[in-house]
Amino acid sequence: MRLLDFLKGERKKSASVAKERLQIIVAHQRGHRGQPDYMPMLEQELLEVIRRYVKVDQDAINISLDSDNDCSVLELNVTLPNEGETVKG
Amino acid sequence: MAKIIVVTSGKGGVGKTTSAAAIATGLALRGNKTVVIDFDVGLRNLDLIMGCERRVVYDLVNVIQGEAGLKQAMIRDKRSENLHILPASQTRDKDALTLEGVEKVLMDLSEEFDYIICDSPAGIERGAQLALYFADEAVVVTNPEVSSVRDSDRILGLLSSKSRRAEQNRDPIKEHLLVTRYNPNRVDDGDMLNLEDIREILAIDLVGLIPESEAVLRASNQGVPVIHDDKSDAGQAYADTVSRLMGEDVPLRFQSVQKRGLIARMFGGGGRR
Numbered sequence: 510m511r512l513l514d515f516l517k518g519e520r521k522k523s524a525s526v527a528k529e530r531l532q533i534i535v536a537h538q539r540g541h542r543g544q545p546d547y548m549p550m551l552e553q554e555l556l557e558v559i560r561r562y563v564k565v566d567q568d569a570i571n572i573s574l575d576s577d578n579d580c581s582v583l584e585l586n587v588t589l590p591n592e593g594e595t596v597k598g
Numbered sequence: 599m600a601k602i603i604v605v606t607s608g609k610g611g612v613g614k615t616t617s618a619a620a621i622a623t624g625l626a627l628r629g630n631k632t633v634v635i636d637f638d639v640g641l642r643n644l645d646l647i648m649g650c651e652r653r654v655v656y657d658l659v660n661v662i663q664g665e666a667g668l669k670q671a672m673i674r675d676k677r678s679e680n681l682h683i684l685p686a687s688q689t690r691d692k693d694a695l696t697l698e699g700v701e702k703v704l705m706d707l708s709e710e711f712d713y714i715i716c717d718s719p720a721g722i723e724r725g726a727q728l729a730l731y732f733a734d735e736a737v738v739v740t741n742p743e744v745s746s747v748r749d750s751d752r753i754l755g756l757l758s759s760k761s762r763r764a765e766q767n768r769d770p771i772k773e774h775l776l777v778t779r780y781n782p783n784r785v786d787d788g789d790m791l792n793l794e795d796i797r798e799i800l801a802i803d804l805v806g807l808i809p810e811s812e813a814v815l816r817a818s819n820q821g822v823p824v825i826h827d828d829k830s831d832a833g834q835a836y837a838d839t840v841s842r843l844m845g846e847d848v849p850l851r852f853q854s855v856q857k858r859g860l861i862a863r864m865f866g867g868g869g870r871r
Binding site for chain 2: 522523524525527528530531532534535538539542
C-alpha cells in the first residue's frame with residue numbers, strides 16, 4: 510500500500526500531519542484556557558470516583574466550566590457503557 | 599514612558615535570546631533609547647550574544663536586592679550608544695526575582711528609555727511569568743515544528759490571563775508572531791510547517807520571518823547581534839522585523855526558496871549569506 514501511494518505520489522506530507530495534530534491539541538488547550546488551576550485535579554478525582562462504579566475510559570468524561578456574569582456552571586458529561594459493564598455487579 | 603516588549607516562547611532553543619539581542623540592537627540603531635534585560639536567572643546568556651560577557655559586574659538580582667544601582671549594573675553597548683544591557687545573575691536562587699523588585703526596575707528604566715526588551719527564560723515558571731507580567735507587547739518566537747507551536751500557544755494563554763494588563767482589565771498585551779529557523783526548501787518539500795499553517799493555528803499577527811541561516815551561528819560565535827550583519831538574510835529579516843515593530847509596513851521576504859545564479863553556486867562556497 511505504501512509503495513502504491515509512493516508510486517502514485519500521494520504520500521501524505523509530514524507537514525500536513527503536523528498541522529492536523531497541532532490543530533487538535535491547540536483546540537484542546539484553548540478549551541482549558543483561563544480555567545482555575547484546580548480543574549485538572551478535580552477532573553482526575555471525579556473520574557476516579559466514577560470509575561469505582563462504572564467502567565469508563567479516560568476520554569468518556571468531559572468536564573467544562575462556563576462563567577456568566579454572576580454564576581459559574583460546572584458541566585460534567587460522562588458517556589456510560591452498555592448495561593452490565595459495571596465494576597461491581 | 600517606555601514600551602515594554604517581552605521576547606518569549608515557552609520552548610527553549612528556538613531563538614529567544616538571538617531575537618531579543620537583534621531586536622534591541624535594531625531598535626537602538628534606529629535611534630531609540632533601548633535597554634535589553636536578561637530574565638534567565640541562573641543561566642544568563644544574553645551577555646554572550648551581545649558580546650559583553652567580560653564587562654558584567656553587577657546584575658538584575660543585585661539591583662533588585664539593593665546591592666547595586668541601575669547605573670552600575672547596566673552595560674553600555676560597544677557599538678550603539680543608545681543600547682544598554684542589564685544582565686541576569688548566575689545565582690541559582692530562583693526566588694531572587696520578586697514582582698515588586700521587577701516592577702521597580704522597569705518603572706525606573708521607563709523614565710529614561712523608549713524601549714525595554716525583556717528576554718524571557720524558557721518554560722512557564724516564575725522567571726518566564728515575571729518577564730511577561732508587565733509587558734505592553736509580546737514577541738512570541740516560534741519554530742516551524744510541533745512542540746514549539748504548541749508551547750507558543752501555552753504562552754499565548756499566559757499572556758492573556760497572567761499579565762498585569764489582563765489582571766487590571768486593561769487593553770490586552772499586543773501579541774506578535776516571530777517565526778524563526780524557517781527553511782523554505784523543506785516547506786516546499788512538504789516536510790516543514792509553512793508560515794500560513796503556523797499563523798492559522800496560533801491566530802496572531804506576524805511580525806517577522808527569520809530564515810534558517812548560517813549567519814546566526816556566525817554572529818553568536820563573535821558576540822555580535824546578527825542584525826549587524828546586514829548582508830545576511832537573517833540580519834535583513836530582523837531589520838524588517840524591527841521596522842514592523844516600529845509600526846512600518848514592510849513586505850515579507852525570505853518566504854520562498856532563493857534562487858542562486860550559476861556563478862554564485864560555483865563560487866559562493868558555504869551557502870546563502
